[in-house]
Amino acid sequence: GSVRVGVVGTGMIGQDHIRRITQVLSGADVTAVTDLSADLAQQVAAGLKDATVHATGQDVIGNENVDAVLVTSWGPTHEEYVLAGIAAGKPVFCEKPLATTQRACRNIIDAEVAAGRRLVQVGFMRRYDDAYRGLKNVIEAGTIGAPLMYYSGHRNPGVPDSYTTDMAIVDTAVHDFDVARWLLAEEFTGVQVLAPRRNRHGGDLQDPLLMILETTSGVLVSVETSVNIRYGYDIRGEVVGEDGTAALADRGQVVLRRGGTASGAVPQDWRERFIDAYDSELQDWINAVSAGAGATGPSSWDGYAAQVVCDAAVDALHSGERVAVDLIEKPAIYAGGQHP
Numbered sequence: 001g002s003v004r005v006g007v008v009g010t011g012m013i014g015q016d017h018i019r020r021i022t023q024v025l026s027g028a029d030v031t032a033v034t035d036l037s038a039d040l041a042q043q044v045a046a047g048l049k050d051a052t053v054h055a056t057g058q059d060v061i062g063n064e065n066v067d068a069v070l071v072t073s074w075g076p077t078h079e080e081y082v083l084a085g086i087a088a089g090k091p092v093f094c095e096k097p098l099a100t101t102q103r104a105c106r107n108i109i110d111a112e113v114a115a116g117r118r119l120v121q122v123g124f125m126r127r128y129d130d131a132y133r134g135l136k137n138v139i140e141a142g143t144i145g146a147p148l149m150y151y152s153g154h155r156n157p158g159v160p161d162s163y164t165t166d167m168a169i170v171d172t173a174v175h176d177f178d179v180a181r182w183l184l185a186e187e188f189t190g191v192q193v194l195a196p197r198r199n200r201h202g203g204d205l206q207d208p209l210l211m212i213l214e215t216t217s218g219v220l221v222s223v224e225t226s227v228n229i230r231y232g233y234d235i236r237g238e239v240v241g242e243d244g245t246a247a248l249a250d251r252g253q254v255v256l257r258r259g260g261t262a263s264g265a266v267p268q269d270w271r272e273r274f275i276d277a278y279d280s281e282l283q284d285w286i287n288a289v290s291a292g293a294g295a296t297g298p299s300s301w302d303g304y305a306a307q308v309v310c311d312a313a314v315d316a317l318h319s320g321e322r323v324a325v326d327l328i329e330k331p332a333i334y335a336g337g338q339h340p
């Protein structure tokens with residue numbers, strides 16, 4: 001039968017994932033929802049066939065009509081629901097961040113290790129994007145020799161007033177950290193953060209930021225966050241290798257030439273840019289859950305490693321110093337590590 005999914009948090013991405021599960025993907029239904037705002041949960045459930053509304057995330061996870069859990073609430077609440085899912089033996093798809101502290105990420109790892117198998121997938125959807133997969137294939141084929149440097153540009157047209165400078169790291173650059181670890185198949189060892197002249201659209205925000213990270217083998221990774229750049233949602237990536245370079249291509253199907261210029265469209269937000277990647281990460285999760293595999297996509301280890309890098313980068317931003325990235329030993333259930 002279909003996987004019966006319970007959703008904790010029916011905000012922006014919660015609703016978008018519900019839409020894909022119920023209208024785009026196959027093999028799953030949404031049977032239970034909750035949100036801090038009961039009205040919002042009620043409203044979202046009204047658009048679904050047979051979903052019940054519950055007072056808390058714990059109620060959703062404990063419900064007998066829920067086989068697997070989708071956590072799309074605010075970051076600081078993730079730990080509680082991921083742990084509850086593991087305790088109930090139910091697979092969990094958790095949006096990034098896995099949790100907002102290293103301690104919380106380690107609690108999740110400990111619980112999975114105690115359960116003896118993976119039950120958690122983290123929403124690092126870039127690993128499912130065709131362009132990033134193509135870039136990884138080029139690196140792995142050795143076409144440009146060994147990678148020496150990688151540039152990762154993360155540009156948002158604007159951010160809400162509640163957005164803080166630290167969020168450029170923990171909310172935004174976290175995707176760049178994860179995708180670089182995955183592309184290069186290496187961990188980071190240290191990070192520095194440089195703050196250039198500020199964008200006037202950002203108010204008090206330190207925007208943009210330039211981060212420089214090193215990997216175990218000595219590859220340098222530079223990450224740019226520009227979150228008030230107005231022109232669009234632009235995600236850039238280029239590997240410099242020994243024999244050549246490889247970059248994510250520009251988006252858009254059409255190049256327009258008119259009035260002395262040639263131009264192409266830039267996506268407006270993450271929903272548009274990564275629409276296929278979100279579809280494919282969730283379908284992959286549904287397939288793994290249906291097959292009884294627990295989880296095969298980006299793991300709690302990946303969520304933990306990204307969080308350690310985020311914490312180091314926040315320290316580096318505030319201290320102006322290089323900060324070392326120190327990971328615990330990787331538990332055996334995450335061996336083989338390249339998910340997906």
Ligand code: NAD
Nearest residue numbers: 009010011012013035036037072073074075077095096097
């Ligand atoms: P949002 O504020 O639109 O939605 C979050 C919802 O969770 C809100 O409706 C809120 O009321 C609800 N909520 C908060 N605490 C709750 C709790 N304890 N129990 C039940 N409901 C609770 O935010 P969003 O943009 O949808 O982001 C949600 C999560 O998804 C965040 O962790 C964010 O980082 C992540 N996200 C990931 C991507 C991506 O590209 N992968 C994009 C956007 C957001």
Ligand code: ISE
Nearest residue numbers: 154156171172173175227270
């Ligand atoms: C948001 O939470 C995301 O995850 C998006 O992918 C990212 O581009 C944006 O900066 C974040 O705020």
